[in-house]
Amino acid sequence: MNTEKPKVQFIDISDDIAGQRIDNFLRNRLKNVPKSMIYRVLRKGEVRVNKKRIKPEYKLQAGDVIRLPPIKIPETAQVEAPSTKLNRVAELEKCVIYEDDHMLVLNKPSGTAVHGGSGLHFGAIEAMRALRPDARFLELVHRIDRDTSGILLIAKKRSALRHLQAQFREKTVQKYYFALAMGNWKPSMKKVTAPLLKNEVNSIVRVNPNGKPSETRFKVMEQFEQATLVQASPITGRTHQIRVHAQYVGHPLAWDDRYGDPRFDAYTKKFGLSRLFLHAANIKFTHPGTEELMDISAPMDKQLERALEGLRKAPRVS
Structure with missing residues (x-):
């Protein structure tokens, strides 16, 4: 049992950390x-920046000083690194699917969270740190939902x-x-720009005029009897964005x-589907070391491929 009492902490913000939202910084730390x-x-204002109360969306600046109150971590949450x-x-x-001195790219399986917490013993980043014990630095570049499969970037250097x-x-x-x-899904429905508002307590996202501007572009790839395979490209990076925008236009995933x-779940179950059909398939970005254009693709898992094969054999839309 851990009997050490938590203490007040003061954290100096460096240039490396500047630009992060305070809530994201704390969730990572x-x-x-x-x-x-x-x-x-x-x-409640127990977290202070430069002795002042701040909102969760406050963006940290170089030179800021964060005061963290004593926070007792629940015993059930204190877990060792995954074996x-x-x-x-x-x-x-x-x-x-790709690795060099600067980064690695993971084709994350559906059902694996990107990081531990909230009752999860470990996520992809904790697992990769366990698999790379000599790596001095491994951090998530971005996040994808737990049930979404596909490309996840992990940096191996702070730079x-x-x-x-x-x-x-x-x-x-x-992406x-x-x-x-x-x-x-009508091919003419190529863009959804509905603003999204997230409930910070339960993480449910809804279309709301008071929400953040959000844009997803869609392209019809293949039509089936009661379903459509679409390519989705999020221009903004809101939580659950693709899923909520698809639901908003009457085509939930x-x-x-x-x-x-x-x-729809009952219909697709006939074709062997039992997981969220959302896969981060391709990403294009500039390499952080060489400045060359990277174009990386991740294959879908067997369940998704089998479901598509079954749908192709079913009657088609006329």
Whole structure:
């Protein structure tokens, strides 16, 4: 049992950290603290920056000083690094589709969170740190949903992290997902720009005029009897953006437990589908070391491929 009492901490913000939102910074630093607790101490003003109360969306500046109150981590959340002998950890080694001195690219399986916390013992980043014990630096460049499969960038140098995250902020990174949507998606529906508002307590996202500007571009790839395979490219990077925008236009994604339609899940189950059909298939960005254009693709897993094969054999839209 850990009997050490938590203490007040003071954190100096360097140029490397500047630009991050305070809530994201705390969630990354306090990995085993429940997200609800982090937002509670922010809301109560117990976290101070330069002796002042701040909002969760405050962006840190170089030279800021954060005061963290004593935060007791629940005993159930204090877990050791995942063992590399666990099947799910060892399997991630086979999911590395690109690696060099600056970064690695993972074809993350569906069901694996990008990081631990909120009852999860470990995520992809903790597993990769266990698999790369000699790596001095491994940090997530971005995030994708737990049930979404596909491309996840991990930086192996702080300079690479800053370079890649700057590209995401400047929207020069191109990301393409494959998604199976309910019904007959009209090819003319090429863009959704509905603003999105996230509930910070339960992470449910809704279209709301008071939300953040959001844009997703869609392209019909293949039509089936009661479904459409679309390519989705998020221009902004809001939580659950593709899923909510698809639902908003009347075409929720298959096996989406938050925004989906049980009738569509029952239909696609006939073709062997039992997971969210959303796959980060391709990404284009500038290499943080060589400045060359990178174009990386990640194959879909067997379940998604089999489901598509089954749908192709079913009657087609006339």
